[in-house]
Amino acid sequence: MRIRQPIVAVLGHVDSGKTSILDNIRGTGVQGREAGGITQHIGASFLPTDTIKKITGPLYEKLDKGEATIPGLLVIDTPGHEIFTNLRARGGSAADIAILVVDVNRGFQLQTNESLKILESRKVPFVVALNKTDMVSGWKNTDTPYISQAIKQQDQFVQTTLDEKIYDVVTALSVLGYQSEAFFRVKDFAKE
Structure with missing residues (x-):
């Protein structure tokens, strides 16, 4: 059965890295072209299923049950600056699911909380994406695209610091x- 593409809203505090994450996924440079590096409008991108499979690799194969086929994801990038509450609310209200982006070094901030309230009021399910883990003091860049593997390659101090920041969130x-729990620690997704 083929269904329409789910609408995914990306919300969070200003400078949490929402647009940068999407740039990385899309292979674009939108964030660098925005005035002051800050999103000031709602942006939309279509991510075809082939792109999703390529990015997620073996994770997609684990989840693909072949029961439904979607053409991809329609992603709405919302601005995080406090003056754009209305745009965040519009993006959040259109979503089937949302990604709440949190800078792991700063934790929950004003617009993070506001974004969460928007999602709650509209009963939009969401996942939290902790961003900027590479900005944790002492972090060493790795070749792996998987955070669980990248963490294992860090010094113990960095692992401990990151763990504390994750548990603050x-x-x-x-x-x-x-x-909630860090996804790589979840044993049974039906229960946690």
Whole structure:
């Protein structure tokens, strides 16, 4: 059965790296062309299924049950600056699912909380993407595209620091009533 592409909204605080993540996925340079490097409008991109398969590699194969076919994902990039609340709300209200981007070094910030409230009010399911892990003091770049493998290649101090930062976000979500865990630690996705 073929269905329409899901609409994925990307929300978060200004400078959390929302557009940079999308640039990396799309192979574009949108963020570098924006005034002050800050998104000031809603942007939309279509990611075809072939692109998703290429980026996710073996992870896609694990999840692909062949039950439904989508043509890809329609991704809405929303601005994070505080003056663009209305644009975030519009992007969030159009979404089937959302990605809440959080700078792992700064944790939850004002527009992160605002974005979460937008998603809650519209009952939009979401995942949290912790970004800027490579900015953790002492982080060494690796060749692996998988964060779980990249973490294992770090010094123990860096692993411990990153773990503390991850659990700061897990705690913030818990205070707001959300049970969460780093995806690479989840044993049973049906339960956690």
